Amino acid sequence: MRHSEYFIPTHKEIPSDAEIISHQLMLRAGMIRKLTSGVYTYLPTGLKAVRKAENIIREEMNRAGAIEVLMPAVQPGELWKESGRWDYYGRELLRFKDRHNRDACLGPTHEEVITDLVRKEIHSYKQMPINFYQIQTKFRDEIRPRFGIMRGREFIMKDAYSFDTDEEAADRSYRIMYEAYTRIFNRCGLKFRAVEADTGTIGGSSSHEFMVIAKTGEDQIITCSDCDYAANVEKAEVSPVMEPREVMENGMSLMEEVVTPGIKTVSEVTSFLKISPDQLIKTLIYKADDEVIAVLIRGDHELNEHKFQSFVGAGEIELAGPDLVFEITGAPTGFAGPQGLKIKIIADQSIRGMKNFVTGGNKKDLHLKNMNIGRDFTVDRFADLRLITSTDLCPKCGGKISFGRGIEVGHIFKLGTKYSQALNALFLDEHGKEKPVIMGCYGIGVSRIVAAAIEQNHDKDGIIFPIPISPFEVTILPLRVDEKIIIDTTERIYQELLDQKIDVLLDDRAERPGIKFKDADLLGTPVRLTIGPKGLKNGEVEIKLRSEPKSFTCPINDAATIIRKKITGLYDSLK
RNA sequence: CGGGACGUGGCUCAGUCUGGUAGAGCACCGCGUUCGGGACGCGGGGGCCGGAGGUUCAAAUCCUCUCGUCCCGACCA
Secondary structure (H helix, E strand, C coil), X not given: CEHHHCCCCCCCCCCCCCCCHHHHHHHHCCCEEEEXXXXXXXXXXXXXXXXXXXXXXXXXXXXXXXXXXXXXXEEEHHHHHHHCHHHHCHHXXXXXXXXXXXXXXXXXXXXXXXXXXXXXXXXXXXXXXXXXXXXXXXXXXXXCXXXXXXXXXXXXXXXXXXXXXCHHHHHHHHHHHHHHHHHHHHHCCCXXXXXXXXXXXXXXXXXXXXXXXXXXXXXXXXXXXXXXXXXXXXXXXXXXXXXXXXXXXXXXXXXXXXXXXXXXCHXXXXXXXXXCHHHEEEEEEEEECCEEEEEEEECCCCECHHHHHHHHCCCCEEEXXXXXXXXXXXXXXXXXXXXXXXXXXXXXXXXXXXXXXXXXXXXXXXXXXXXXXXXXXXXCEEECCECCCCCCECCCCCCEEEEEEEEEEEEEEEEECHHHHHCCCEEXXXXXXXXXXXXXXXXXXXXXXXXXXXXXXXECCEECCCHHHCCCCEEEEECCCCCHHHHHHHHHHHXXXXXXXXXXXXXXXXXXXXXXXXXXXXXXXXXEEEXXXXXXXXXXXXXXXXXXXXXXXXXXXXXXXXXXXXXXXXXXXXX
16 A cells, blocks of 8 residues: 555544543544544544454354354334343443434344344254354444544444353353453453453343453452452452351440431541441442332441342442431431331441441441441341452462553453343254253454454554554665655565565655654554665665564565564464 | 543644743645545635633733533443
């Protein structure tokens, strides 16, 4: 590709409304432009990067036996009502009416559509296993789009759906996708980790997220240093801490009221009473759908809302506001306690063995000391409800855990029969018995892969693209386009590279060298060939890898061969 | 939706507090000199100051409303 006949509008200035590196660099390198909040146009180089990621995904999906289809972006509301998600999915689902006043929506995901297809077309165990995938634009009306392409409202996604006759086969499909995902992200040159994850609104029994390790990641993940356990903090189990319980009977002190004027937060209460936070119990009042529930958490812990939500099985949970708290406890927020509450009380397992602790007094400016479970109040149920902390141990092996951040680029779910039952996707097994198909679904954020790769691979000068998803493999910089020798040499090598099917950008603009170097670094093409008057005098040209600090020179006639080798080397390093 | 900030040539921003009729750098066009890390000189084009209403002799500047964008929280590939 000749730069002069192409379109790469770069900027020197950092756009003021771009916060994270990948967003800034994609704008500056001329890969994307924003149309409106969370919605972007892909310019030629941005599109090329996305297409390369798509092709890798396509190859690996096909290799894994999945079959490509393309489903509609616009979907009938009817289907969503049938699956029950029309009401449940909420505000991210962009809804509208067509001219006949029928409900419609822009597809944020395609479980409904694919299940509809399958219920119409798959009737026998002989037709399974089968896995359909598509690469398509999705629209989710995110509450807060941000970080450019990373969390847009409109984004390109690969989604796949597997259909199996029994659990065992479904597990096999899941494993095959797990392996395909591993190959895909490796081939894209990403440093990533598969972690156990929460299933969220998609539902289902188990799932893994593929996290690209990056400081700017939106998700917190924990990894064990001793075994291979890794999980999203939303999901991370906490191993039950069993305190010795026998002391409880003997060691209970007399309950005591203490006046705590205006003392509300954990840190205020603990410093006022000169106790440590693990001697205090927080009482959180939550609305879970229509029920109000009190949750007890130790002062130094945080409630994990995901665990809480799935424990109580609620569609929506919400921390109670001041009015509701007052109605339930008789006190303003900050003074709630479990004693005398007429609602269900559930508690994190860590407080099971606690004694003589502090709670709120259910009265303004009052706390209670020496509170004890059983004597002063009862807990309906204990469960693992809190966020894991750095002092917790690995739930699998008891090893040390560490915290990190990741960008979710892929997510795979075992769905079970959630959608097939709701939508009546049934088949006949070998005994002629009717059963719901067992599903799995598997997503990859295609556009997000590009952003994540940049997030992980850049320096002060710009992007350092992993070669498989770089818009170009090689950039040629002829430093003068008004000197015949330079032009001739350039054209010859350019042609040679093209003949070898190498994806090359020839910067044939009549620009000064500095501009060409800066632009080349910005766009981050892995291999750069510089052809300048100095080198040509010695019959040499200069080659530099974007990922390495130093360049080297080589004879003109060897350039194409050496470049070929370098490119092969870059691809091989990702295998 | 709650909390915060910002909208001034294509981009980055100054001017707003203290009203007096719009600037800089970069980018763009022309000519010349330059040419291995975002050159220089000369000349030039481009802005209803997000929009509407109001106050005033006079509004980018003050007031009200509105739209948009970004940042912090709940969602997710």
